Amino acid sequence: MRAIKHRLLVILLLLSSALTLQAQIPEEVTDVLRKCANAMGNPQGVEYEMSLKAKIALVTVLKGQINVFAKDNKNKFYLSMKVLGQPTKSAGGFDGVNQWKYTQGAEGDTIFIRPSAHKMRNDYDLNLHIDLEYSKATMKTRFGNYVITFTEPKDPGVPKKVTMTISGKDYMFREMETSKDGTTMTMKLTHLKIGVLDEIFTFDPNQYPDAAIVVYN
Numbered sequence: 001m002r003a004i005k006h007r008l009l010v011i012l013l014l015l016s017s018a019l020t021l022q023a024q025i026p027e028e029v030t031d032v033l034r035k036c037a038n039a040m041g042n043p044q045g046v047e048y049e050m051s052l053k054a055k056i057a058l059v060t061v062l063k064g065q066i067n068v069f070a071k072d073n074k075n076k077f078y079l080s081m082k083v084l085g086q087p088t089k090s091a092g093g094f095d096g097v098n099q100w101k102y103t104q105g106a107e108g109d110t111i112f113i114r115p116s117a118h119k120m121r122n123d124y125d126l127n128l129h130i131d132l133e134y135s136k137a138t139m140k141t142r143f144g145n146y147v148i149t150f151t152e153p154k155d156p157g158v159p160k161k162v163t164m165t166i167s168g169k170d171y172m173f174r175e176m177e178t179s180k181d182g183t184t185m186t187m188k189l190t191h192l193k194i195g196v197l198d199e200i201f202t203f204d205p206n207q208y209p210d211a212a213i214v215v216y217n
Contacts, residue, residue, distance in 0.1 A: 025131045029139050032146050035171040037128040045071030045196025048173075052081060054185045061183075065190075069093075074201040095203045102208050109211035128173075133158050144168045 040046055047069050054062035064081020076093030092101035099116045102109065131137060134150040141147070142165075150162045159180040167174055175188045205213060 025134070025137045026139065029137045029148055030131050032139065032148065032166055032171070033128055033131055036166045036173055039171040040070070040128065040173055042194050043072070044194055045069065047191075047193040047196050048189060049191035051188045051190050052079075052186070053188075054183055056183050062185075066187075069196050069200050071196045071198070071201070076201055093201060093203065095201045098203060100203050102211060109208060111205055111208055111211045111213045112216070113213065114216040130162060130164070134162070141168060145174060 047067070049065065049067050052062065052064045052066060053060060062081055062083050064079060066080075067078045069076045074094055074096055076095075077091060079090045081088060088104050090101065090103050092099075094100075094116070097115065099114045101112045103112070130150060133154055135152040135154060137148055137150045139146055139148045145168050146166045148164045148166070150164075151160065153160060159178040161179040163177045164173070165175040166172070172192060173189060175186070177187075178185045205211070
């Protein structure tokens, strides 16, 4: 009896080990993501434009465009979109000293400023370390691009499924689609340029003269 229990324990341990190995993200996926992060992190800086679209079932509830500038640890974005047909704009970034965000609201425009030694992630940052948030990923090639699908999220708060398309030629990001709670969000690259001037990251609140300023310490 003791020998049988020991064998069962060994079998269970082997099964557990096999399941753990199956849940790991394939090395080929992490390698493509690493090359994409290096490409998008070009030391000369990267400027890119993406179209945004969100659908619930077959109904488009959000449509817009975002322009992003990134260099070293600094970034800046401008977002223009329509939510249920209503236009809205926002902007934000990190200039090396302050994390800031401009928003429009029913009661007026506001700029939120938070001094920070490091850039904090915002809603529209490209997450090129997404492999850390999921337990399963599959990859295939389509029209010369890598198409990676992530499932089985480790945190219930992240989308249940994410599909990312990366260029097989230069490893630049091309498209991302996320699915969560019946909503599908698509971000598609429409313009890309290498080389960004440092001056673009300078935060000038005078660009938003009608906005109230809120500073967090």
